[in-house]
Amino acid sequence: MKNVVIGFLGTKLDMGRKRRWRPTPGLATNGQFHIDRLEILFDREYDRLAHRVRSEVEAASPGTEVLLRDFDLADPWDFQEVYGKLFDFARAYGFDEDRERYHVHLTTGTHVAQICWFLLTESRHIPARLIQTGPPGPGESAPRLDIIDLDLSRYNALQQRFDQLSRAYSDQLKGGIETRNAAYNALIDRIELVASASDEPILLLGETGTGKTELAERIHALKLDRRRVKGRMVHVNCATLRGPDAMAALFGQRRGHTGVAGSERNGLLREADGGVLFLDEVDELGLGEQAVLLHAIESGRFYPLGSDHEVSSRFRILSGASRDLRALGAAGAFRPDLLARLGMWSFRLPPMRERREDIEPNLAFELARAERQLGTRVGFNTDARARYLTFASDPATAWPGNFRDFGASVRRLCTLAPRGRITRSMVEEEIATLVTDWGTATSDADQRLVRDLLGEAAGDVDPFDVVQLAHVLRICRQSPSLSAAGRSLFAASRSRKSTQNDADRLRKYLARFGLAWGAL
Template sequence: MRNVVIGFLGTQLDMGKKRRWKPTPSLVAHDHFDVHRLELLYDLKFNRLAHQVKREVEELSPETEVLLQQMDLDDPWDFQEVYGKLFDFARGYGFDEDREQYHVHLTTGTHVAQICWFLLTESRHIPARLIQTGPPGPNEDIPKFDIIDLDLSRYNALQQRFDQLSREYSDQLKNGIETRNPQYNALIDRIELIASNSDEPILLLGESGTGKTQLAERIYTLKLDRRRVKGRLVHVNCATLNGPDALATLFGQRRSYLGQAGTERTGLLREADGGVLFLDEIDELGWNEQSVLLHAIETGRFYPLGSDHEITCRFQIIAGANRDLHTLAAAGQFRPDLLARLNMWRFTLPALRSRREDIEANLKFELSRSERALGTQVGFNADAHEAYLKFATNPATQWPGNFRDFSGSIKRLYTLAPRGRITRTMVEEEIANLRSSWAAATSDTDFTSVHHVLGDAALDIDPFDLVQLARVIHTCQNTPNLSAAGRELFAMSRQKRKTQNDADRLRKYLQKFGLDWETVTSSRGGQD
């Protein structure tokens, strides 16, 4: 392979006959590195020096071909000009990597040129390695010569440090909880990558209680650590922005608004300048507010109420929603153009019932958090721990409130624990309490879902069957597929059967009422 070196003429270091060391001629002074061709970039103002250096190189190494490439620069410190001309040079060069190895000489040229060389080689617009040369040290005759290889995959120690840092950021997003659910871990890894490298909006979807608010806060902390933001996190609950004050709360208000003295308000968007605006429950935001918000996100500008002057501020967006925004947009309840702007990076957080393998790790986390809050140490008795985990991980346990239910349950056990121990009796009482509260909360809404699916035909169903069918529909609408719904509904009886075709059992049950999976789930709420 022939070695080709590309570099700028050193308008200072390559000048003068009595200089002990000149970077460009020194390239051919190394026995271990033969330069077959030297492409020397120079400005016409230094034409004489370029030809002088060419002769010096040819005298030192007659086998080196020196090609002078004229590149005139109005301002060698103008990044746009230097990068643009080097980029054009690279595109028109015609690299032949099968026959030649390319190197870029970093020592000559301005610091701006060195940065441009690095960017072009790192992006492979120039398929080259970098060469750094230097004068010989005291009592040395050979100039310094180093090849910088930008292929980080060859540097195992560096790669391991990058991988470790990435894992630390992912752990930070998981709040240090050792989760095992593959779907959730893959989601967190992707969020870590996006949050570290993109300033575009992030949309967090999922049922209430799946942890959208906590994740948004940790994404902000990650962005702060990665220096992608400098400002604060401003949390906006869009469900509370109702009535005439909604626009003023978001965008601010002048004291003289509506022709009367009032309170001047900064507005939440201005408070988020340079930071992150977290729009929680954005599916509850009014139509007018959506319109003004879209303009502010796209342009970074908006008018406070009563002001004739636009405010300019820049912020990053994280939005959270419990309901399917595409369904709302189709129904005319959410602006499609705002959805398109927010939908750049979209993540749906799985429900707790879909992450049962993570329940034990979250149990440890909730205990530790309660200990820090109350200042006392509490633990489970062995039989109590086993009983609680058996209940919590059972497919029949739906956790309708997700982590809100789970966290509240642990706090109650922790607070009521006598002498710092959670007993089996306490666990059984807590389980009964959860089941009772869930039954009370879902009874009315479940019967409504039966009527929604069957219409007037629901009036002909016996009350006994109505209760059972309501539970089946509720389970189907909150599980990803027919098999998963069957596993939850037949969680106990399936253990006693030799064959466990839960999906077929559920399909036959639905057929009794003239239903199928598609009909039942076509109206599922809050799904993405």
């Protein structure tokens, strides 16, 4: 791997008028540190000195390539100017960490430049180590070269630039939507900090349609910007990893496994090498698939089907789940060791009913997206917009598919809009369609849940009781204990009771239908 050093031309030290040792030429004479490429940033006012230093370095170290880069500064002591230009330099530089190891030479340049170098390397905008050189000590022939660690926490003025960048990254994670929900915004800020600073797995929890997949894609884009990954994101739908093809899909296979030419495949884990593996619907994985996936995640090594040789793949892990993995683990449906591995950082995305204030900005986002997809600008009539927002924001509006349902609804309106205008009658028709579809889907789901548990006895349950019983059953399945389920179900009425034995109340309710906690 090649060593690359980037640093400023020392307009005083490299001139060499007061002392024989000069830091930039001295880099080439350090016998223990070979430099394959030296990149010198210099002001054109010192062009003659820059070319002289380059000649000296090339003479002292013929194997070192020296590049001179124009870097004019009106005021090298101005923090804003120096940091801004170095930041732009870093963003435009094509770092290749697989082939080159980067170093920043701190000895030359102003103190302001040294501080800016430190901040850019600490934030990994420049993926480099910091080095500092010095004149030879007593009895030494070669200049000193040290890796340094500066504590620059007191320079808080420059932190504002990072705060602005952090806000930009948070906006990126929100897809550019100007969300208003304080809890959601705080959650995104926390995810931004974790995704920028950590390579540990991230688990995104939330109901269907809360935006787990879109957020995973944005986290991957953020990690690319912060140079924490280089490869693409491989999306794995864990609900499809069933049967004999699951292992081949994950780990790949060789022709020897089937004996059929053209049956070779790399596998999803190999495709994710250097990037991100997104395990969508990880709560749908079977126990067998969980076991083999855990080993591959922990070791980064696995055997493709039909191969006698291990292959390796290094990737970052993102996971998404609609159900509570801890409850699944308690029920024996999810391996605790895999949960511990995937859930280093766990974030719950709130459903749409907890983010009513974000409906209006999401409407603007969906309209802009529809415009890009349809190639036509679409807008609401004033009365139509007011009616739609009133319906969408009403606490009685279920939105069972959350923002996925919402986005589909807006796209239908945009597609059917005559001359790019959504009318009040169109909104009323869409509302009626949503209410009908939700009512049918909810009724069917409730009946199916009750029938699965009660069997033929479900036919004896009144339709009125089916809705309530189905809700109770869902709460029970999501809760770790009978008492916890009781506290959730009787939260409003328990304060008015002389005794607060929620578990007993729930036990008696279930007994009315011949059900016991263990059966759930």
